[in-house]
Each structure stands twice: as C-alpha cells, then as structure tokens.
Amino acid sequence: MTAATAYSEIRYRLRALFRRQEVERELDAELAFHIQRETDKLIAQGLPPAEAQRRARIAFGGVEVIKDASRDSRGISWLEHAGQDLRYALRSLRRNPGFTAGVVLTLGLGIGINAAMFGIVDRLMFRTPAYLREPSMVHRVYLQHTDRDGPQIERSTQYTRYLDLKRWSHDFSAMAAYGDRSYPVGTGTSSREMTVATVSATLFDFFDARPVVGRFFSAEEDTVPVGAMVAVLGYGYWQGEYGGRMGVVGQRIHVGTADYTIIGVAPKNFVGIADNAPPTVFLPITAFAGTFRAGPRLTSYYTSYNWSWMRILARRKPGVSIADAEADLSQAYRKSWENERSLSPSVAALDVAKPAVIAGPVQAERGPGLHAVTRVAAWVSGVALIVLIIACANVANLLLARSLRRRREIALRLALGVTRRRLVLQFLTESLLLAACGAVAGLALAQWGGAVLRGLFLPAGVPAAALADGRTLGFALATAVFIGLLTGVAPIIQARRTDLVESLKSGARDGGGRRSRARTALLLIQAALSVTLLVGAGQFVQSLHHVQSLHLGYDLDGVLYVNLNERGAGLTQPQEVALRQQLLERARHTPGVEQAALGLTVPFWDIWSDNLFVTGIDSVSRLGEFTLQAGSPEYFGTVGTRILRGRGIGPGDVEHSPGIVIVSELMASTLWPGKDALGQCLRVGADTAPCSTVVGIAENIRQGSITGEPARHYYLPTTQYHPEAAVLFLRVRGDVVQLSESIRRELQPLMPGDAYLSVTPMTDIIGEQTQSWRLGATMFVAFGGLALILAAIGLYSVIAYDVAQRTHELGVRIALGARVQDVIGLVVGGGLRVVLAGVIVGAGVSLAAGRWMAPLLYAQSPHDPVVFGMVAATLLFVAVVASAIPAFRASRVDPNEALRSE
Numbered sequence: 001m002t003a004a005t006a007y008s009e010i011r012y013r014l015r016a017l018f019r020r021q022e023v024e025r026e027l028d029a030e031l032a033f034h035i036q037r038e039t040d041k042l043i044a045q046g047l048p049p050a051e052a053q054r055r056a057r058i059a060f061g062g063v064e065v066i067k068d069a070s071r072d073s074r075g076i077s078w079l080e081h082a083g084q085d086l087r088y089a090l091r092s093l094r095r096n097p098g099f100t101a102g103v104v105l106t107l108g109l110g111i112g113i114n115a116a117m118f119g120i121v122d123r124l125m126f127r128t129p130a131y132l133r134e135p136s137m138v139h140r141v142y143l144q145h146t147d148r149d150g151p152q153i154e155r156s157t158q159y160t161r162y163l164d165l166k167r168w169s170h171d172f173s174a175m176a177a178y179g180d181r182s183y184p185v186g187t188g189t190s191s192r193e194m195t196v197a198t199v200s201a202t203l204f205d206f207f208d209a210r211p212v213v214g215r216f217f218s219a220e221e222d223t224v225p226v227g228a229m230v231a232v233l234g235y236g237y238w239q240g241e242y243g244g245r246m247g248v249v250g251q252r253i254h255v256g257t258a259d260y261t262i263i264g265v266a267p268k269n270f271v272g273i274a275d276n277a278p279p280t281v282f283l284p285i286t287a288f289a290g291t292f293r294a295g296p297r298l299t300s301y302y303t304s305y306n307w308s309w310m311r312i313l314a315r316r317k318p319g320v321s322i323a324d325a326e327a328d329l330s331q332a333y334r335k336s337w338e339n340e341r342s343l344s345p346s347v348a349a350l351d352v353a354k355p356a357v358i359a360g361p362v363q364a365e366r367g368p369g370l371h372a373v374t375r376v377a378a379w380v381s382g383v384a385l386i387v388l389i390i391a392c393a394n395v396a397n398l399l400l401a402r403s404l405r406r407r408r409e410i411a412l413r414l415a416l417g418v419t420r421r422r423l424v425l426q427f428l429t430e431s432l433l434l435a436a437c438g439a440v441a442g443l444a445l446a447q448w449g450g451a452v453l454r455g456l457f458l459p460a461g462v463p464a465a466a467l468a469d470g471r472t473l474g475f476a477l478a479t480a481v482f483i484g485l486l487t488g489v490a491p492i493i494q495a496r497r498t499d500l501v502e503s504l505k506s507g508a509r510d511g512g513g514r515r516s517r518a519r520t521a522l523l524l525i526q527a528a529l530s531v532t533l534l535v536g537a538g539q540f541v542q543s544l545h546h547v548q549s550l551h552l553g554y555d556l557d558g559v560l561y562v563n564l565n566e567r568g569a570g571l572t573q574p575q576e577v578a579l580r581q582q583l584l585e586r587a588r589h590t591p592g593v594e595q596a597a598l599g600l601t602v603p604f605w606d607i608w609s610d611n612l613f614v615t616g617i618d619s620v621s622r623l624g625e626f627t628l629q630a631g632s633p634e635y636f637g638t639v640g641t642r643i644l645r646g647r648g649i650g651p652g653d654v655e656h657s658p659g660i661v662i663v664s665e666l667m668a669s670t671l672w673p674g675k676d677a678l679g680q681c682l683r684v685g686a687d688t689a690p691c692s693t694v695v696g697i698a699e700n701i702r703q704g705s706i707t708g709e710p711a712r713h714y715y716l717p718t719t720q721y722h723p724e725a726a727v728l729f730l731r732v733r734g735d736v737v738q739l740s741e742s743i744r745r746e747l748q749p750l751m752p753g754d755a756y757l758s759v760t761p762m763t764d765i766i767g768e769q770t771q772s773w774r775l776g777a778t779m780f781v782a783f784g785g786l787a788l789i790l791a792a793i794g795l796y797s798v799i800a801y802d803v804a805q806r807t808h809e810l811g812v813r814i815a816l817g818a819r820v821q822d823v824i825g826l827v828v829g830g831g832l833r834v835v836l837a838g839v840i841v842g843a844g845v846s847l848a849a850g851r852w853m854a855p856l857l858y859a860q861s862p863h864d865p866v867v868f869g870m871v872a873a874t875l876l877f878v879a880v881v882a883s884a885i886p887a888f889r890a891s892r893v894d895p896n897e898a899l900r901s902e
Contacts, residue, residue, distance in 0.1 A: 085429040092430065099402065100434070103395050107438025109786065110391030111479055112445030113453075117381040119446070119472040120457045124365045124374050127471070130269040131209040132362065134315070138206060139325070139359035140273075141165070141312035142368055143333060146354045148624040149709070153358070153368050156308045159289065159301050164336035165312065165357075171320045171328040176203035177285050179310040180274045183256045184565060185237075185281065187754055191567075194237070196255055197272050197279035198288040198310070206315060207270070213238075214249040214264030217284050224302045226290030231260035232282040235268045255281055257567055258291040273313055275364050276459045285310065305340040314359070322359055329357035346611050346621050372772035375856055377457050380779040383536065386529045388479075390787050393522040394794045396487045399431060400519055401801050431488030432481065439480035443467060446476070456775055520834055523798050526791040527838020527879075528845060531871055533787045535846040536853065537780035538867035539860055544773040546859040553664075553701030553710070554603060555640025556762040560740055561602055562587070562728035562747065567754040576724035582750050584632070587730055590746045592739045597638040598718045598726040600630035603703060604765050613683040614671055623670050626712045627703060628684075630721040636698070638729045646678050646696035653717040659684075659692035660717065664700050667712040684716065692716070706769045707858050729762075736761040776856060788875070792882045799831050800886040810890050820891040827890050831883035832876065839872045 035056050042052035093100040128135040143154045143161070162177045169175070177200040185194045201222040212235065221228035231253055233242070242248050252259050260283060271278045289301045301307055316325045337355045341347040360367030365374040446466035466472045562583070571579065580598060587596040601608045607627050612620040620626065629635075636648045644665065653660050661682050668677035681691040700710035718726050732739045740759040747757055767774075803810070810823060850862030 085426045086433065088426060089430040089433050093433070096402075099398065100437075103398055103434050104437045104441055106391045106394055106790065107435060107480075107483060108441025108445055110388035111439050111442030111476055111483070112449065113384045113442075113783070114381075114388050114479060115442055115446040115466055115472050115476045116450030116453045117377070117384045118475045119450070119466055119469055120453060121377055121381050122471060123458060124377060125363055126366075128362055129207075129271060129273055131207040131267070133206060133208050135362050137316045137318075138362045139314050139316070139322075140362060140364060140367055141314055141329065142358040142360050144356045144358060144368075145337075145348075146352070147348065148622065154308065155364075155367075156311055158305050158308055159285070159310060160303060160305055161333075161336055162310065162312050163302060164339065165329060165332045168332035168335050169314075169328050171317055171325045172314045173317045174202055174205055174315040176200045176206060176313045177310050178203055178273050178313060179285070180272075180276055180279055184567060184756075185253070185255050187254045191254075191754065191756070193758075194280040195274065195277045196288075197234075197274055197282045198285045199272060199282055200285050203272055203313065206313065207272075209267050209270045211264040212267050213246055214262070216264055216266075216282075222284040222286050224286050225298055227284035227286030229258060229260045229287055230263045230284065231255065232264045232266055233262055234279045234281060235266055235270065236278055237280040238265045253281065255283065256288070256291060258287075260287070273311075273362070273364075304343065313362075316359075326357055326359045329359065330355070333357050344611060346613070346619055348619060348622050352622060372856070373457060373775060376772045376776045376779070379536075379776070379853070379856065380783070383533055383780060383783045386533055387783050387787050387790070388483075390526045390529050390790045390794075392483055392487055393526050394790050394797075395434070395483075396489070397519050397522045397794055397797060399487055400522075401797065403427070428485070428488045432484035435480040435484035435487070438483070439476050442480075443473070443476050446472070456778075519798050519801075523791075523794050523834050524838045524841065526787075526794050527835045527875060528842035530784070530787040530791045531839050531842025531875060532846050532849070533780060533784035534871040534874065535843070535867055537777065537784040538871060539853065539857055539862060539864065540773060540776035540780050542864065542867065543857045543860045544770065544777045547706065547770050547773050550702075550706055552603075552706055552766075553641055553699050554762075556603070556766060558732055558736060559639060559762040560730045560732060560736060560743065561760045561762055561765070562730060562743070563602075563758045563760070564727060564751070565756055565758065566752070567756065571752065573724045579750065579752070580723070580726050580728070583728060583747055586747055586750060587728060587743065590743055592732045592734050593730050593743070594733055595634055595638040595731040597634035597729050598630075598632040598723075599635055599639075599729050600628070600718065600722060600726055602727065602765065603639070603701070603762070604706070604769055607704060610684050611686065613687040613689075615681060617671065620671070624712055626667065626714065628714050628716060628721075630716045630718045630723075630726065632718050632726075635715070635729070638731045640731075641701060642699045644697045644699055646694075648696055648698075649715065649717050654719045655723075657720075659690050659720055660695045661692040662696035662698050662715040663694055664698050664711065664713040666700050666710050667714055668694070668697055670712055682714070684721070706766070736763070772856070773858065788878060791875075792878050795831055795835065795879060795882040796885065798834075799827060799883050800889075802830070803827060803886045803890045823891045824884075824887040827887035828880060828883040831879050835875060835879035839875055843868055843872070 035053075038056035038059060039049070039053045042055055043049055047055065132138060140155075141157075143157055145152055145154075156179075159177060162175070166175045178197065179199075180195055180197045182193045183196040184191045185196065186192060201217050201219045204216045211232065214232075216232055217228065217230050221230055233248065233253075238244060238248065248262055248265065251262050253262055254260075260281075266282065272282065286302075290298060292301075301309075314325075314329070316322070320328075333355045334350060337347070337350060337353060341349070347353075358368055365371060443466055450466060466476075564580075564583075584596055584598060587593055608629070609625065609627050612626055614620055617623070631649055633649045633651050633653070635641075636643060643662070646662070648662060649660070661684070663671075663677055663682070671677070671682075672680055677694050677697060680694045682694060683689045684692055698713075698715065701713055702708060703711040703713065730743065732743075740761060744757050744759045751757060813823065846868070847863060854862045
C-alpha cells in the first residue's frame with residue numbers, strides 16, 4: 001500500500017467516525033441511485049413502475065445488509081458498537097438512580113481507600129528518591145554487632161566510622177554521609193524549626209540533578225575539620241521564602257547557630273535521601289559538625305567513635321554482587337572496630353562483637369529493623385484490599401440481582417436476533433462504566449479524605465496528593481478496569497446461560513437455583529472477610545490496652561520537657577550553668593508548676609552513655625548497654641521514678657563533693673550479681689576517674705522502647721556531670737497543653753539573644769511510641785466497621801431479593817397454615833446459616849494469619865478466644881438485624897395477592 005493510499009484510508013475512516021451522519025447520507029444516496037437506475041432499466045423493458053421498483057430491490061438484495069457490510073468495511077464498526085453500548089448503559093443506569101448511586105458509592109469507598117493506602121505504602125517502601133541514578137546499585141549501610149542482648153543493628157553511626165569504611169572498602173564507586181534533623185532557620189521572629197539536611201558533597205554525585213540556580217557545594221568545601229559555610233536551598237523553601245528570585249545566590253541564611261552563604265537552589269522534588277520532611281536547606285556535613293562541636297570538642301566528631309549522628313549511602317561498582325559488597329564493607333568495619341578498640345579498651349573484642357555490614361535497599365523502610373508504623377501501613381493496605389473485595393462482592397451481587405430481574409428482557413433481545421457476544425459486551429460496558437464512576441468518586445475520596453491517612457503515616461510536608469501522583473492515578477485506573485471486568489463476570493455467565501423459552505414463559509420469576517447459590521457464595525465471602533478484619537481490630541485494641549497499661553518506671557502524665565535552643569549565644573560553661581539555674585528557679589515559682597528539675601536526656605528521645613569501669617570486670621560493655629541520666633535533686637520526684645533502696649540525689653551532691661551514683665535494679669544485678677550494690681564503686685569515663693559510690697537503687701525504667709527490655713540505667717548529679725547540657729522537666733497540675741504555652745512565655749525572657757525555648761508534653765513523646773498500636777486499632781476498627789456495614793447491606797439485599805422471588809411460595813405456606821413466627825424463622829434462619837458459615841471460614845483464615853500478625857501485637861495472642869467469640873456474636877447479631885426487615889415483610893404476604901401474581 002502506497003503512502004497516498006494509506007493516507008486516503010485514514011481520512012476515510014476518520015471521516016466515517018467523526019462525520020457519520022454525512023457519510024450515512026452519502027451511502028443512502030448511492031444505494032438509492034443504483035436502485036433507481038435498475039428501476040429505470042426495468043421500466044424501459046415495459047414493466048409498470050411499481051413492479052419495476054420491487055424487482056430492482058429484489059435484484060439488488062437486502063439494503064440493510066448492504067449498509068452493514070459497507071459499515072464493516074470502514075473498520076470502525078467496533079467503535080460504533082462501543083458507542084451504542086455506552087449510550088445504552090448510560091440510559092439504563094439513569095433509569096435506576098438508586099442502584100447506580102449505591103454501586104458507585106460502594107466502589108468509590110473501596111477504590112478510594114486502596115488508592116490512598118497505595119500512595120502511602122508506595123512512598124514508604126517502593127518509590128526511589130527523585131533523580132537517583134541506578135537505584136538498584138545504591139544501598140543504605142547498616143552496621144551490626146553482637147552484645148549480651150544479641151545482634152544489634154545500627155542505622156546511625158559516627159563520621160569517623162564513615163571515613164574508615166570509605167578508606168578501607170574497595171567494591172564501591174561512591175560513598176556519602178547524610179543526616180536530616182530539625183533546626184531553627186532564619187533570625188528573630190521569622191525563625192522556625194525546619195528540616196535541615198547535612199550531607200557530604202559526594203551525595204550529589206548519586207543523582208542526575210542539576211541546580212536550578214547556582215551550584216552544589218564541592219568536595220573542597222566539605223573537608224575536615226570545618227567545611228565551607230555554604231548552603232543550597234531546597235526548591236520549596238526557595239519558592240516560599242524568596243519568591244523564586246534568581247538573585248538569591250550570595251545572600252546569607254542563618255541555620256542553627258551559624259550564618260551560611262547561599263550558593264545554589266536544588267531542583268524541584270529533590271530531597272536527597274531525606275527520611276522525614278523535604279529539607280529546607282542542604283549544608284556540608286563538616287560545616288554543620290564544626291558549628292555543633294565547637295571548641296575543644298571540634299576534632300572529636302572525626303577522630304572518635306562516641307557520636308552517632310549520621311548515616312551512610314554507598315554505590316556498588318559494576319559487576320560487584322551485593323554479597324561481595326557486604327563482605328568488603330564488613331572487613332572494613334572490622335578494621336574500624338579494631339581502631340576504635342585501640343582508643344577505648346572497654347570495647348568488646350572482634351570475636352565477641354562479630355561486627356558485620358548489611359547493604360540494604362535505598363528505601364529506608366525496606367531495610368532491617370522495619371519501623372512498626374510501616375509494618376502497620378502494609379497490613380492496613382491488606383485490610384483496604386479486603387474491604388475492596390467485599391465491595392466487589394456486594395456490587396457483583398447487585399449486578400447479578402439486576403440481571404436476574406432482566407431475564408425476560410435479555411431473552412426477548414436474544415429472540416429478536418441480538419447475539420450473546422453483543423450482550424456480553426453490553427454487560428461489560430455497563431460494569432466498566434460503573435467502575436469508572438467509582439474510580440472518580442474513589443480518587444476524590446483519596447484526595448481529600450485520604451489526607452487524614454497521609455497525616456497518620458507520612459511525615460509532614462511529604463507531597464502525596466492522589467490527583468497529582470501519576471502512579472496513584474495509574475493504580476486507580478488499573479483497579480477500576482479489573483473491578484469492571486470482575487464484577488461483570490456474574491451477569492455475563494447468567495446471560496450466556498439464559499434459556500429463551502423458559503425465561504419468556506417464567507416472566508420475572510427466578511427459576512434457577514444455581515444463580516441463588518452464586519449470590520449466597522458472594523455473601524459468604526463477605527461475611528468471612530468481615531470476620532478477619534474484626535478479629536484484627538479486636539487484637540489491636542487489646543494490644544493498645546496492654547501497652548497503655550505498662551509501667552514504664554515513670555509517671556509522665558502532667559510532665560513537660562523544656563528544651564533550650566541557644567542559637568549561637570556563645571555562652572561560656574559557667575554562663576550555661578547559671579542560665580539553667582535561673583530557668584529552674586523561675587519555673588519553680590511559675591503558676592501551675594508543682595516540681596521542677598534538671599536532666600541530661602529525654603526518655604524515649606535520646607540516650608547518653610559513657611565508658612564504665614568496675615573492679616573485677618575486664619569489660620563492662622560485654623555485659624550489655626549501660627545508659628545514664630544526670631539530674632538535679634528533684635529529678636526523681638518530678639518524673640515519678642521511685643527509689644527502692646538507699647537515697648536519690650541530694651542537695652549536698654555538688655561539684656566538688658564525693659561522687660555518687662544511683663543504679664537501676666537491673667544494672668545492680670548485672671554488675672554485682674548476688675551482692676548488695678549499695679556502697680560499690682563505679683568509675684565513669686576512665687579507669688583512672690574518681691570512684692562514684694552507689695548510694696541508691698532505683699526502679700527499672702524503659703528508655704528506647706516502651707515494649708523493650710528494661711534499661712541498665714544509672715543516675716549522676718548534674719553538678720558532677722555536664723551541667724551545661726541539662727534540660728528542664730516540670731511537673732504541672734492542670735491542662736498541659738495550655739500550661740505549655742504560658743510556661744514558655746514566662747521563661748522566654750531569660751533566654752539571651754535569638755535563643756528560645758520549646759515546651760513539649762511528655763505524653764506527646766510517649767504517644768510516638770504507641771503510634772503503631774493506635775494506628776492499627778484505629779484503621780482495623782474503621783475498616784472492619786465499614787466491612788461489617790457492607791456485609792450487612794449485602795445480606796439484606798440477598799434476603800430481600802429472595803423474599804421477593806419467593807412471594808408465591810411464602811403465600812402458599814401462609815395459605816396452608818404457616819404461622820408468622822415460622823415464616824420469620826425460615827427467612828432469618830437462611831441468613832444466619834450463610835453468616836455462620838462465613839464466621840467459620842473467616843475464623844479459620846484469621847487463625848492461619850495469626851502467626852504473621854503476632855509481631856505487630858503486644859502481650860496479645862492472635863488466637864484469643866474472647867476476641868473470636870465477640871466477633872462471632874457481633875456478626876451474628878448484625879445478621880439477625882439485617883434479616884429481620886425482609887423477614888417481617890415476608891410474614892405479611894397476602895396469600896391471595898401472592899397466588900394471583902403468578
């Protein structure tokens with residue numbers, strides 16, 4: 001075929017598609033012309049005009065057949081049929097607005113929550129950072145070692161360790177250090193806590209990103225001990241704070257305690273490897289460390305191993321397997337471990353620690369030690385899928401019931417010559433149209449209603465709008481197509497099995513038990529899946545109750561944490577100590593404050609440790625991790641930790657008095673098993689340090705995790721250990737939220753310069769620890785309740801339809817003397833039998849899935865008979881209620897009307 005011919009064919013088909021009426025008129029005119037010529041020819045042979053026209057039409061053949069053949073030759077008949085089917089489906093659905101609205105809303109709920117959860121899980125676990133080059137070759141580096149508590153995996157490490165791994169590994173083409181944390185950005189009243197990324201210059205080499213303005217910082221600007229004071233702005237911050245002005249390069253920006261010169265702006269959507277909100281600004285990691293570790297501590301961040309504050313990213317060389325890369329990094333880690341041990345002999349030996357490296361995926365939430373919230377998100381996605389399956393079963397039931405009501409119509413159309421294939425296409429068009437409308441409603445739900453889910457699972461500032469995300473839109477489209485095909489199967493099978501003679505004779509009455517069994521099977525599936533969700537909901541609710549009942553070693557209700565952010569005030573150590581004492585005194589006399597104390601670390605937020613030495617123990621670190629808290633005399637009363645024996649920190653425990661220490665029960669039994677810990681000697685920091693005498697035994701506390709093992713914890717007076725680094729704890733009476741702001745306003749005037757205070761209720765910090773159980777309980781209860789409602793609607797629709805179809809039978813029963821309670825029992829009993837079967841199947845599925853859910857629960861058996869019993873009772877009660885309405889309707893059937901209806 002020549003190009004001209006092909007062009008002519010395309011023009012003809014496009015014209016036939018978009019100017020159909022004109023082409024049809026031309027076809028009619030052409031056929032009329034040929035018939036008229038044949039008619040004239042016959043008239044010339046002497047036939048009368050009417051006979052000549054009749055014979056011309058006979059000779060020419062069927063006009064409509066010729067028209068159909070001509071339309072088929074255009075190659076667009078399938079489009080015309082599709083258009084006809086679509087118009088027919090629209091007319092049919094408009095005639096049944098209640099049915100259409102019910103199906104669209106049901107599918108919208110299912111598609112909407114699945115699209116929202118897909119966007120969340122995709123961003124948490126599967127989506128690679130924007131602009132990342134060859135993500136399959138890039139790994140997050142996790143360090144693993146063994147102590148008394150077993151293998152320990154570290155996500156954060158020291159800059160010194162990063163330098164060691166970079167120097168002693170060979171199978172990686174690039175390695176970068178990075179971290180992100182909240183720091184004040186700006187000055188004066190415009191200062192706000194924002195996410196700041198501290199990265200090595202090598203991080204930018206991992207990406208195919210180009211600055212929209214200026215440049216990224218170079219390796220020469222990121223060198224120890226202090227890198228260049230330069231900054232690259234995040235795109236969003238540049239747009240919001242600087243209006244996207246191109247002249248921003250060269251301006252100064254105040255971050256944390258120092259000023260930086262802006263040298264560039266990162267491209268849109270570039271976040272590096274940030275795990276939290278998109279960074280406001282990117283700083284050289286050495287410049288940040290230099291401002292944070294000023295003075296004599298400056299060299300400690302790149303020469304010692306006691307400050308874990310950043311993470312490592314590495315790219316494998318081509319041809320290097322993951323196993324080889326891990327082996328290469330592990331040997332480098334062992335060298336680094338030996339180097340650390342040469343500086344600190346208390347570090348465990350290689351054969352004890354067994355240091356090794358894991359090269360994990362670039363997505364943090366797919367690495368080792370998966371966050372509990374991410375595990376819950378994955379489970380909630382499965383729950384959302386179950387809700388979608390229940391919604392599909394409900395819709396399939398409704399479509400099947402509708403097709404059964406249209407049996408006579410379908411039979412009549414088949415008798416008039418419509419092919420079964422055409423009927424199948426019409427049913428598919430209708431189900432796909434309903435699914436498409438459901439997808440539109442679902443995307444609206446995912447866009448606006450899904451914001452609640454995104455706020456629960458994703459960090460603030462992470463863009464996750466469903467309508468602006470191509471992957472989520474694609475998921476919703478694919479889901480809608482699949483649902484349209486799936487829900488159209490049942491009516492299609494019913495249409496293909498329609499018996500013309502039987503259907504035309506039976507009228508509206510359903511004469512087939514097979515179709516009733518199909519609807520019953522769909523209802524059983526809904527009941528079984530509802531049981532699964534409700535069992536999960538009950539288990540999470542019980543777990544949350546157990547977690548909230550834990551004794552943590554504190555009484556943190558009504559306790560506030562006051563953090564000091566000095567913004568580079570440049571205070572000397574005596575001035576730092578004096579400032580904290582002034583704040584402590586002012587807080588004690590502030591209305592609403594009952595007790596006030598100083599502390600060094602914040603429970604469940606940060607951990608402090610130091611080298612320990614005990615006579616008779618060659619390596620204390622081999623016995624496990626030991627953490628410390630430094631506090632003022634009021635510390636124990638303020639946070640609610642009890643002293644079991646001996647005493648706590650007293651007013652006489654000052655800087656130059658004999659050193660004292662209070663240890664937890666677990667620490668006492670670990671270091672001095674079988675002995676009385678009171679009076680024992682503990683040296684902190686070095687084996688030559690003065691002896692700190694154990695004067696008290698405190699109750700065990702939980703520190704890093706509320707469900708973890710109690711910590712080996714000890715307490716020192718703040719006057720004897722880093723008094724300049726203390727924070728404040730306040731016990732208050734009244735509303736902690738309101739008091740937080742009033743206390744902040746009261747204390748803020750004492751802060752020098754741009755320094756400021758932040759006040760946080762400790763219950764908010766504890767809330768972060770219980771988030772996974774709260775999310776699990778909330779999501780399972782919400783989705784389980786939704787599934788229960790859908791199952792109840794499905795049961796009601798099935799029973800109501802069956803009652804309508806059995807009107808004749810029920811009328812005969814009543815006419816023959818059946819009592820009202822007998823008819824009600826017959827109908828309700830049928831519904832209960834189906835739901836009971838669903839409960840048994842669902843309970844079996846829940847029991848089988850228990851071993852996978854068990855890690856998400858706390859002190860709760862996944863096979864708890866109480867939960868299973870309550871769920872079964874709830875579902876059976878709902879079944880009785882859903883069956884009662886059509887049952888009472890059945891009991892009031894008039895036998896005369898029932899018999900006449902046939």
